[in-house]
Amino acid sequence: MALAAADVAVTLCEVVLxxxxxxxxxxxxxxxxxxxxxxxxxxxxxxxxIMRWALGQADPxxxxxxxxxxRIASWLHRNDQLFxxxxxxxxxxxxxxxxxxxxxxxxxxxxxxDPLDACLRDxxxxxxxxxxxxxxxMFPFVRQFAMVEPTWLDSAxxxxxxxxxxxWLQNGLFAAVMDKQGGWxxxxxxxxxxxx
Numbered sequence: 001m002a003l004a005a006a007d008v009a010v011t012l013c014e015v016v017l018x019x020x021x022x023x024x025x026x027x028x029x030x031x032x033x034x035x036x037x038x039x040x041x042x043x044x045x046x047x048x049x050i051m052r053w054a055l056g057q058a059d060p061x062x063x064x065x066x067x068x069x070x071r072i073a074s075w076l077h078r079n080d081q082l083f084x085x086x087x088x089x090x091x092x093x094x095x096x097x098x099x100x101x102x103x104x105x106x107x108x109x110x111x112x113x114d115p116l117d118a119c120l121r122d123x124x125x126x127x128x129x130x131x132x133x134x135x136x137x138m139f140p141f142v143r144q145f146a147m148v149e150p151t152w153l154d155s156a157x158x159x160x161x162x163x164x165x166x167x168w169l170q171n172g173l174f175a176a177v178m179d180k181q182g183g184w185x186x187x188x189x190x191x192x193x194x195x196x
Contacts, residue, residue: 001136002051003036004177006058010036012177048076051133063133072134075126079138083112087141091148105152108145113161116142120160124167139168 003010015024020031028035028045036044036053044050055064066072086108093101116126116138125131126138142165146153153162168174 001139001173001177002054002063002133004173005061005063005136006054007060008054008057048080048137051137055133061131063131063136065130066127066132069127071127075134076137078112078115079141083108084141086111087145091144105149109156109158112138113142113145113158116164117158117161120164122160125164135164135168139165139174143169 015021015033017031017033024033024035025031027037027043030045032045034045034047034050036050038044044053052064059065086104089096089099090101090104090108093099093104096104099107119126123129126134142161146165153165156162
């Protein structure tokens with residue numbers, strides 16, 4: 001979404017993680033996505049770094065306007081370090097039988113969704129009345145959570161979070177980037193390739 005918001009021309013390539021293309025592994029031996037291969041050969045293979053790079057090229061929506069806000073680090077730590085592992089346990093509960101799926105869900109909710117909902121009851125977005133790159137960074141993971149048991153989330157007492165999630169799901173930028181893409185191809189010298 002940051003690449004699209006910055007209007008950076010890229011070739012998007014779908015990657016099936018259980019069948020990682022050799023070109024992906026050559027570009028980024030970590031074998032994770034996303035991967036951004038720049039036309040000068042540089043590789044950026046962390047989501048937040050890709051967002052920062054893209055919005056450093058152009059930020060017409062002002063998503064970086066509060067880039068120095070001290071709340072950013074706290075929200076990103078909560079999302080990336082604490083919530084993501086719990087999200088995986090919730091999504092793939094049979095792989096983590098030490099707790100039931102509802103127990104994994106409860107931990108994930110307490111870790112991120114409850115605090116996020118409390119913030120969003122008073123604010124339209126994470127940092128206030130306008131969207132920022134932090135909203136965009138957290139949205140895909142909240143969306144993944146919502147997709148596990150949509151009816152549960154729809155009925156949960158999380159009105160701020162539900163309103164915020166609906167905003168992003170209905171956002172035209174999100175719809176535009178969710179079109180299915182072709183498979184990974186080795187980049188040419190003129191391509192900027194983003195694997196997702």
